[in-house]
Amino acid sequence: MTRVVCENLSKTYKEGAEKALDAVSFSVSDCGIFGLIGRNGAGKTTLVRILATELLPSSGSAWINGLDVVQDAKALRQEIAIVPQEARPIPWMTPRQTVLSYLLWRDLGYRVAKARADDYLALVGLEGKANTLNRLLSGGMKRKLMVATVLASEANVIFLDEPTTGLDPLSRREFWKLLKEICQDHFIFLTTHYLEEAEELASVIGILDQGRMKGVDSLDGLRRVLKYPYSIRCDTSVIAERILQERVSGEILHRGSQLRVLTTEDEALALAQVFHDRHQKVWMEPVSLEDIFLHFVHDGEGLL
Amino acid sequence: MTRQSQLLAAVLVNAVYEKQNYPIVLLNTVISPLSFLLLIVFVSNGALIGVGIMGGFIMSMFSAGMALQADLAHLKNDFKLQDMIVSSPTSQSIYMFGMALAEIIYALPALVTLTILGFLFIQMTLLAALGFIIVLVLIFLMSIVIGFLFSTFSSDIVQSFSFSRLLSTLFSTIPPIYYPITYIPFPYRYIAYLSPTTYAAQLSQNFGGYLELPVPMIIFSWVVLIGLTLFLFVLSAKRSKWRE
Numbered sequence: 137m138t139r140v141v142c143e144n145l146s147k148t149y150k151e152g153a154e155k156a157l158d159a160v161s162f163s164v165s166d167c168g169i170f171g172l173i174g175r176n177g178a179g180k181t182t183l184v185r186i187l188a189t190e191l192l193p194s195s196g197s198a199w200i201n202g203l204d205v206v207q208d209a210k211a212l213r214q215e216i217a218i219v220p221q222e223a224r225p226i227p228w229m230t231p232r233q234t235v236l237s238y239l240l241w242r243d244l245g246y247r248v249a250k251a252r253a254d255d256y257l258a259l260v261g262l263e264g265k266a267n268t269l270n271r272l273l274s275g276g277m278k279r280k281l282m283v284a285t286v287l288a289s290e291a292n293v294i295f296l297d298e299p300t301t302g303l304d305p306l307s308r309r310e311f312w313k314l315l316k317e318i319c320q321d322h323f324i325f326l327t328t329h330y331l332e333e334a335e336e337l338a339s340v341i342g343i344l345d346q347g348r349m350k351g352v353d354s355l356d357g358l359r360r361v362l363k364y365p366y367s368i369r370c371d372t373s374v375i376a377e378r379i380l381q382e383r384v385s386g387e388i389l390h391r392g393s394q395l396r397v398l399t400t401e402d403e404a405l406a407l408a409q410v411f412h413d414r415h416q417k418v419w420m421e422p423v424s425l426e427d428i429f430l431h432f433v434h435d436g437e438g439l440l
Numbered sequence: 441m442t443r444q445s446q447l448l449a450a451v452l453v454n455a456v457y458e459k460q461n462y463p464i465v466l467l468n469t470v471i472s473p474l475s476f477l478l479l480i481v482f483v484s485n486g487a488l489i490g491v492g493i494m495g496g497f498i499m500s501m502f503s504a505g506m507a508l509q510a511d512l513a514h515l516k517n518d519f520k521l522q523d524m525i526v527s528s529p530t531s532q533s534i535y536m537f538g539m540a541l542a543e544i545i546y547a548l549p550a551l552v553t554l555t556i557l558g559f560l561f562i563q564m565t566l567l568a569a570l571g572f573i574i575v576l577v578l579i580f581l582m583s584i585v586i587g588f589l590f591s592t593f594s595s596d597i598v599q600s601f602s603f604s605r606l607l608s609t610l611f612s613t614i615p616p617i618y619y620p621i622t623y624i625p626f627p628y629r630y631i632a633y634l635s636p637t638t639y640a641a642q643l644s645q646n647f648g649g650y651l652e653l654p655v656p657m658i659i660f661s662w663v664v665l666i667g668l669t670l671f672l673f674v675l676s677a678k679r680s681k682w683r684e
Contacts, residue, residue, distance in 0.1 A: 188527040210529075218527045223520035229457045238459075239450035247540045249445075270459060289528075 138202075139293060139323045140164045140187065142349075145196035147182050156182040158347040159196065164340055168319035171338025172327045173429060179347040180327040181221050184297050187325065188218040200293055215312060216346045217242075217286035221297040221327075224278055227271035231262050231281050234270060238285045256288035257281075260314060276307030280314060287318060295325045300333060312336055335425040343432045351430040358428045365406035367427070369419040370411060379410055444656045446530045449521070453521075454511055456544040472503065472551045477557075482617045484574025488619055490562045495618035495643045496554045496639055500577050502612040504543040505583020506604045512539060512591035513600035522592075540584040568647040576648075578665045583611075585672040592681040610635065617641035620651045639664045 140163060147157040157179045162168045175178050185191035187198055191208040198205045203212040226233045232253050239249035257263050260280040265273060273281065279299055279331035286294055296315075300308045310332075315324065315337055327333055334341050335355065342352040351358055359365040364386060370376045372395050380388050382398055384407070389396045399407065404420050476499065480492040502678055516522035525535055544551075564572070584608070594600040615635040616624055621642055623634055632638045639661040644657065645651035653661070 147620045185523075188523075190526045191524055213527055213529050216527055218524060220523040222590070223524065224451070224518075225579040226457075226515070226521070228461050229453070230461070233457050238454070238524065238528075240445040241443055243447060246448065286524075295527075374684055389449045399557050410507050 137166045137187075138163055139166055140170070141199045141201065141327065142183075142187075143197045145183070145186065145198050146194050147179075147186060147347075148194045148323055155194075155347050157193070160343060160344075160347070160349045161196075161373070162349050163344075163350055164352065165324055167339045167424070168406065169324045169326055169338045170340050170342065171333045171334035172325070172342045172344055173329065173331060173425075174327075174344035174386065176329060177434070178344045180329075180344055181297055183344065184218070184295050184325065184327055185220075185315065188216055188295050189213060190218075190220075208283055215291055216293045217281045217289045217291035218295040219286055219297065221301075223282055225270040225273070225281050225285075227269065230267050231257055231268055231273070231284075233268040234281060234286045235288050239288055242289050246422040250289050256284040259318075260284040274307070275303055275309060279303060279307075279311055283311075283314065283318070285286050287322070291322075293323045293325065297327050298329065299326070300328065300330065308333070331425045341425070343429060345433040351428075355425060355428075358425075358432075359422055362423065362428065362431055363428075364398035364400060365423055366401050367396060367398055367421050367423050367431070368404050369394050369421075371395075371417055373416070375414060376411070379407070379416070380412070383407060383410065392440075398427065443534055446534050447538040447541060449530075450535065453515075453540045453541030458541075465482065466549055469547055470553055471549070472499070474550070474553065476613070477554075482490050484619075485564065489557075490648055491620060491645055492618050493554055493557050493562060494648055495641060497551070497558075497572075497576055498579055498617045498640050498644065499612040500547050500550045501580040502583045502637055503608050504547050504580060505540070505585070506589040506608045506612075507546070507587075507593045508540055508543045508584050509587030509594075509602075509607075510597075510601050510604040511543070513594035514597050515572065516591065517594065517597055517600075518552070536584070536588050540580075540588075541564055543584070544580070546657050562648055564648050568663055570648045570651075572644050573660055575640045575643050578669050579637065581668045582636060582665070585669070585676045587674045589672070589679060613639045615641065622651065635664060636668050641674050 142160050142162055145157055145160040146155055148155050160183065172180050172183065182191065186193050187200060187205055189205055189212055192206060200212055201215055203215070205212060225231070235253035235256060236249050239252060242247065252265065254266065254381070255267050260283060262277060262281060263279060263282065270278065270281065275379070283299065300311055303311060312333070315326070318324070326338065340352065340354055341358060343350040351361065372390070372393055372415070376395055377388070380395060384397045384399060384403070386399060387399055408418050408420045474496065477492040477496045480495070481489050512522070590603065593598070615632050615638045615639070617637050621629060621632055621638060642651055642653060643658065643661045646653040
């Protein structure tokens with residue numbers, strides 16, 4: 137099922153100003169988690185706000201579950217839910233009150249909402265904190281609460297706009313675990329500027345830069361577009377440097393005590409064999425999302 | 441189920457939970473209108489107690505709208521609640537109405553206290569009481585529309601709270617709502633007429649028998665209150681930013 141379709145979607149906040157979104161076109165099928173990556177100010181939040189029916193586009197069209205985000209907004213709002221960027225639970229309320237009130241906003245009756253609030257707090261491991269004031273929760277718990285709140289709506293498309301910003305590494309990993317569990321039953325549209333987060337969670341990744349969608353595909357699909365989809369790493373030594381200089385046309389990068397080059401699959405295999413024959417340690421791996429991201433935002437120039 | 445649930449959500453979020461979890465706010469809602477009432481009663485040796493009670497009602501109703509402005513801006517900017525609600529089945533009008541209803545419930549302790557005092561110290565006919573209630577409803581509607589309009593534009597909570605306090609002072613403390621307008625000498629009286637609460641107060645005082653108003657002034661006061669309320673409703677519908 138195609139979940140999201142955008143056709144030439146553009147947004148300009150003020151007449152004459154730079155476009156926040158510039159003719160964005162892409163489509164995403166049901167894939168668990170779609171990860172939208174981009175630098176700060178790339179247009180991620182603008183795109184999410186348009187898709188979540190909060191913001192009107194300047195031109196172009198978009199559909200979620202086949203519903204037009206402008207024409208069918210009323211019907212669409214039954215099917216989507218969003219945790220906006222920087223959203224946080226109201227401090228003078230408790231987690232149970234937070235989820236319950238959100239479900240009431242979404243039309244549910246009080247009894248159903250109350251029961252469902254407890255179920256979803258348990259799902260995210262907050263059942264023991266249901267009656268604690270939100271201001272007393274840790275940062276990680278607050279994020280889990282926000283996710284439980286929208287999940288409880290049982291909307292089938294959930295937008296999470298940079299949900300892990302500011303979380304410590306451990307809390308972030310716990311949050312990832314939760315997202316991996318819930319994406320079995322929901323389509324999650326996740327924006328992040330943490331590349332490792334998108335790499336870890338998303339089965340399809342979109343790269344947005346300066347309001348333009350530079351690429352949308354799985355990690356492997358994005359790699360295939362690259363001229364050099366493989367990376368060779370080895371410990372720094374005179375021999376290693378000489379081998380690389382003789383056989384690699386691209387730039388040799390010095391990373392701490394290691395050397396790294398980006399190359400084709402065939403060249404990488406050949407190089408690995410040479411290193412092996414000379415009893416030198418070598419690591420060969422597909423390029424990371426960071427490499428791919430840098431390639432796309434530099435229009436194929438620069439690092440790759 | 442739709443509207444009842446959504447209205448209940450607004451009342452819970454914007455009134456009940458806050459009072460339930462922080463009972464101290466109950467006191468806050470009573471003190472403001474009653475403090476001015478006490479002051480007026482002492483200064484006038486009790487002569488203006490009826491006018492003061494009516495002024496307390498007007499201040500409570502107008503302050504409810506101003507509080508709505510600050511509350512909505514706070515919930516929108518600091519917790520992104522409005523963004524979450526825009527993407528939900530709740531409409532702009534239900535959100536606004538629910539939050540406004542919550543402000544009335546929030547102000548209930550003050551309104552109940554003033555009602556008891558009103559029964560004790562004000563004598564008016566049923567028709568006059570009805571007129572007074574309509575005036576209060578108009579002032580409330582006018583203030584919530586102003587509040588909602590400004591809250592959708594506000595992006596900073598400090599500015600929002602300052603603005604809310606400024607409007608409350610300008611429209612519900614400085615104008616002659618706790619005393620008759622005849623206490624203000626000309627030409628300053630014309631300045632008082634710049635505030636819609638002045639018209640509400642003089643109509644109320646007329647209903648209570650504290651001020652004799654000529655018929656043209658009664659008609660003019662109603663026209664100002666109703667006209668301004670309608671104008672602000674239209675302006676709010678056209679200009680407020682729900683879906684940006």
